[in-house]
Amino acid sequence: MRWLTALENRLQWVAFPGLFKYLTFLGVIIFAWQWIDPTVVERISFDRSKILSGEVWRIISFAFAPTGTGSLTPIGILFLFFAVMIAFLINDSLEQVWGPTRTTLYLMTAWVGLVIGMFVFDPGTLPAGRYLYTSMFLAFATYFPNYEFRLFFILPVKVRYLGWLALAMMLISGFANPVMWCVVIPTLIPYALWVLPAEIQGRAALAQAAKRRQKFTLSQKSEAEAFHTCATCHRTEHDDSDLEFRTMIDGTEYCVEHLPVDDSADKKSD
Structure with a gap:
């Protein structure tokens, strides 16, 4: 879309390389901090009434814990580690495709959308930070659909299926609880x-390329097909460009070397 490209060119100054990495790193700090102080998540989560009361830092801080709350267990630490690695992979991959400017704008659009949605509809305390993660994951799953993750270190699953699952879960949560649309829609806006x-556009270009390839193949095939074929020796003009052919009344073709003898003419001569 041209207007988005023009917008990116005008807003290159907002580019923040590795922004998603920093948010993920801050999320890890909050995740670890809550083991010492369980109330820290409540103090940074989005709360409209408290924001209006002066705690404006919640507009930003709600995104620092995208993994939510959890207990200090080996399994929890392991899953946190892989979540961080995946977030870093997503950031690097999207910046490779888009560059830092578009990646930053994509993330900030989802961020601002979540703030507006929760501020207007006031859904209460929600782990809204994880929806930033989901939005970035959907973009990654679209651009790298064949990338594989190994669930439980064994089962290989392509990321596109995980993307479809994440999208389905968001939509189900919205239909099950309409208030959730205030976070689902902002998550999907930058994706849209x-x-x-x-x-x-990419799929349309692939379809057009497939049509052109099919047309070219058919044209090559038609050119390769022989126009004349001898009914006796089965040679064609491709076998010998100087070979001459004759067509009988019944439509059968023969090369000059294998023309059938006219028996009636022989009898008359006798």
């Missing part, structure tokens, strides 16, 4: 602006 149009 940056990813979906490019995906549609």
Whole structure:
């Protein structure tokens, strides 16, 4: 979309390379901090009434814990480690495709959308930070659909299926509880602006390329087909460019070397 490209060119100054990495790192700090002080998550989560009362830092701090709350267990630490590694992979991959400017704008659009949605509809305390993670994950799953994760270190699963699962879970949560649309829709807005149009155009280009390839193949095939074929020796003009052919009344073709003898003419001569 041209207007998005123009916007990116005008807003290159907002580019923040590795922004998603920093948010993830801050999330890890909050995740570890809550083991010491369980109330820390409550103090940084989004709360409209407290924001209006002056705690404006919640507009930003709610995104620092995208993994939510959890207990200090080996399994919890392991899953946290892989979540961080995946977040770093997503950030590096999208910056490779888009560059830092578009990646930053994508993330900030989802962030601002979540703030507006929760501020207007006041859904209460929600782990909204994880929806930033989901939005970035959907973009990654679209651009790298064949990338594989090994669930439980054994089962290989392509990331596109995990992307479809994440999208389905968001939509189900919205239909099950309409108030959740205030976080689901902002999560999908940047995807609809940056990813979906490019995906549609890419698929259309692939379809056109497939049609051109099929047309070219058919034309090559038609050129390769022989126009003349001898009914006796089965040679064609491709076998010998100087070979001459004759067509009988019944449509059968023969090369000059295998023309059938006219028996009636022989009898008359006798």
